Amino acid sequence: MNIQGKLMIIGGAVDKGSFTETDLDKNVANNLNFFETGILKRLLLESKHKENSRIEVITTASKIPREIGPEYVKALEYLGAKNVSVLHIEKREQATSEEVLEKLRAADVVIFTGGDQLRLTSILGGTAFHDIILEKYHNEDFIYAGTSAGAAAASNNMIYQGSSSEALLKGEVKITSGLGLIDGVIIDTHFVQRGRIGRLFQAVVGNPKVLGIGLGEDTGLLITNNTKMEAIGSGLVILVDGREIKDTNLTQVELGQPISISHLVTHVMSMYDTFDLSTHKMFIRSSQYADELGLPTD
Template sequence: MDIKGKLIIIGGAVDKGSFTEVSFDENVANNLNFFEKGILKRIIDESKHKLDSRIEVITTASTIPLEVGAEYIKAFNYLGANNVDVLHIQKREEAVQQEVLDRIEAADVAVFTGGDQLRLTSILGGTRFHKILLEKYQNEEFIYAGTSAGAAASSGSMIYQGSSKEALLKGEIKITSGLGFIDDVIVDTHFVQRGRIGRLFQAVVTNPMVLGIGLGEDTGLLITGGTKMEAVGSGLVILVDGTQIKNTNLTDVSLGEPISISNLVVHVMSQNDTYNLSNGELIIHGESINEIVD
């Protein structure tokens, strides 16, 4: 299918606990520091009507939606985008209200905040609101942007729990279905800072056809056409490719025992690097040696 929409998934800023951003209420403004590194501006630039695009901020993942929503509006307004509002959907019945559906139908961009991705999938999954989002992403110049929980929930498969410390013990990572904007990938956030490489290793070894994507803080991916991924922001994106795995003891060990993996391939991306999901080609867009010498 020729996908007309774009995904912008971001690694978030601050995390506490198992994949939730409960520390948002301590310092909301600092938790949105990726704005200062150009990712928010990139969302505006990639949108259909630029500064005039209709932007809806969805705070469903957050337990303090009013505070988080206000910070997003402030950040967008600072960059000159003033056609912005917040949708505080906290219950499933609110996701089917006609006023809410009309607003998302009219949106050019939907921004999903951090928090708990299980709140996103359990409250929005399968509703008319969710289906409109998917239809717009597939058929219109529409942007789904998500940070932290919003990024983790964007794919078909979603990590929702699992400690970094015990990530390579069989059964420690919990996976469920996400919102399904992109297939054959699984996303982990706050990646480099929280040392979550083991979580992604286990997620990939259980289903090697799925590409693991680890997003660092203040770092994201712009995905166009459902296949071309460009790294944006100041940090690193880690890709874990399991298609070349030669051997693993995954099915031989008991729950709680260590997992061994042979020939797992890892790529590292930074700003402006691109990766094609169709053919696995990574292009690094760094400075040449001559440019550095000069």
């Protein structure tokens, strides 16, 4: 299937995973690491009408939506965006409001903020709002951007709970259905800083066909046609590929017991590196073999 839209999934920011700094107006460039790493600027450049694109910030995942929403607006306007507003959807009935749906139909970009990804799926899942998101993503020059919870919810399979320290104990990682924009992957966020690699290992060993994606903070992936992934931002993206697993005790041990895995393949991506989901091949932008591969090195 030829997907017309783009996904931008972001691991979250060090400062609360959102733009809630109180002195943003005075010291915006220092407070928002996304300015330094260029993630939000890249979002504008990739959007249909650039700074004139219609952008809707969706705060459903957050417990403090009235604080977070305006800070995203400030951040985007600081970068030159001229047409940004906030959609506060806190109950399922609001996701069927014709006023809300008309705003979504007119949007070129939606940005889902951080918070609790289970709020996103339980409030939006199966509504007209959800249907329009999927239709626009498949058929229009449209961007779904999500940070933290908004990123985790983008795929068919979604991690919604699991202790980092006990993540490799059988049954500790909880998985449910996400919003379903992309299949064949499962996404975790705040990945490096919160030590969540064990969560992704367990998610992948349970179904090795699914590629695990761990997004560091101030780091993201731009995904085009649900196949090409490009690393953006200042940190790391960890990919966990379970297709070559040779052995595991997953089905032999009881709930709460440690899991063993043999031959689990991992990749580490940094800015401008790419990964092809159709071939499972990674390309390092500054590779030592760049000349032989014909890759750009600038």
